[in-house]
Amino acid sequence: MLTNARSRNVKSYMKALEPTVDDSTGDQFMKNLLKHDRTNVEALNSALCYLSYRPAPELLEFAQELAQDALHYGVEIFIMVDDNNFNISAVNVSPNVRLLQIPREESSRHNYQKAISSGGIACTWLYITSWDKALFYFCALNRNYSFVWFLEEDVFIPNVQAFRSLHELYANTSDLIVPRHGLNLDGSDGLWRWAMASGKFIPPWACSMANAVGFSRRMLIAMDQFVQWFGEVPFHEFFFNTLAVQLNFTIVTPTELSTIEYAKVFYYEDVRKQPNNMWHPIKDFPKGKLWRKSLINETLNHNHTFTLTEVEMLCHESQNMRNIEQHLEDLFIRFEINKSNLSSNVRRLWRQRFSDLAEECQKRNVSQEIVSFLIKLVDHIYKLPERM
Structure with a gap:
């Protein structure tokens, strides 16, 4: 529940967002966000951050492969480790991969909390996770990157070239890269969790799966300013898309992310037919490693030319x-x-x-x-x- 003061602030914000005769864009808060230079989204120095509770050996191994390849196109690799009892200094990993940890209290003190919490007592353990910490890090602490990818640890990338191709194709021209873009123009509750958007944004609202997402620097700036204004991170599956819609940012839904699903079983044959897609969920990390090796062998032994x-x-x-x-x-x-x-x-x-x-x-x-x-x-x- 919002406090009375917060409720009044949200109502004032929503009222200000309504069009007037003299100001068709309304809301002063959104106008302030738009004051920033948002034309240059060229991804010269970019980052990819895996979101993990405790990184599996297979994740660390592939992150190092990504980092080695990414040296050629300017992307730095991070892993945000949620478990602060995990000793990251004991992990033997390439210096090209940076493991991060942030105390929960520090993230909360700067309003980065509840990004993946859908509410309710049962969800209190989700109040602060690697999502909140990674958003805090790249929105507020480290602003050296003009484009940042967030990938949950069970997002499977079949090979390093798949990520390179996706990044080079879209990161220079996009503010938000997401698997889908579902619109709710009139604010109806429907079957999804649209009620969670009420009190935070007036319609139109928008949503997507958010297991693999890419943000431009101006999107990260806008998110940080909204979080500081509102006091927490709205539920991520509508926050990213809705904010981008209301700021008229560039949103892209590449087909390479069409296999990001909530709970679907994928098989090697699926991946073999679309080896440049990202796949979610693939929680069996040893199996993912085996699939990568099989794809390499198939490439060497079969001719799949296309003209x-x-x-x-x-x-x-x-x-x-x-x-x-x-x-x-x-x-x-x-x-x-x-x-x-x-x-x-x-x-x-x-x-x-x-x-x-x-x-x-x-x-x-x-x-x-x-x-x-x-x-x-x-x-x-x-x-x-x-x-x-």
Whole structure:
């Protein structure tokens, strides 16, 4: 429950947010946030922070692989360790990976608390977690990074190139990178936890799974200012998206994050078909390590080449294909395996090419299966920002 004083403050904030004749943007608080220079989001010095209770050996090993590869493109690797009884100084890890610990009291004293708490007595243990501490660290303590990724420890990345490709493709042009972007325009409670947004924001609200998220510096600044104003971190699954919507920030939902789920069982065959995706939850760390080795062996032993010409020929050879469905499935798998090898510029160019091909195929009355396939490739090669 909010105190009476807090309730009055929130009501005043919400009232100020309502449009007036002289000020269509309303809220002075949001206007103050917008005063900051928010045009330069180029990710020159970036960071990735794993959120962990106690890092498993497999997580530490892969973090070191990421850190070694990331030296080539300017991303530093961190692990926020939630358990302050865990002796991080005893961990034998590369100096390129930094393990962090922050006392719960320090995080709480600076209002970084309740980021993943959905309320209720049963959730008191969630009042301060590695989420709160990592937000505190990168929003307030260490502002040296223009883009920061937060990944929960059970987010599985199949290989270092998958992360590099995703980062280079979107971090320079985005404020918030999330798996989804669900909008609630009218403030109805619905089936999700929308009631938790009431008293913090007026509609529109927005939400997403938040197991893998990327933030620009201006997004981190805005979150810090909101947290200091409100006194705690609103529930993260609506806080990030809603704040970005209300500040008109750039939100992207890459297809590489479409396999971030709440509770779904994934198999090696799923990962093999989309090795550039991030996967959640994969809590069996030894199995994840085994999958990475299997993917490397498969790459060495099988030819999964993919060319743009193969896609371009779809508009001309569709009538000669006996099994279009199987052909398109095979083509999509090879596309997914190879797309991380393409530069960001090429991927943006191919998006337009795929879109043009879909239009051309429609004019030629090519089968709807092929047209739908081309439309699918458009977003899978490069996803445009979300719209309100």
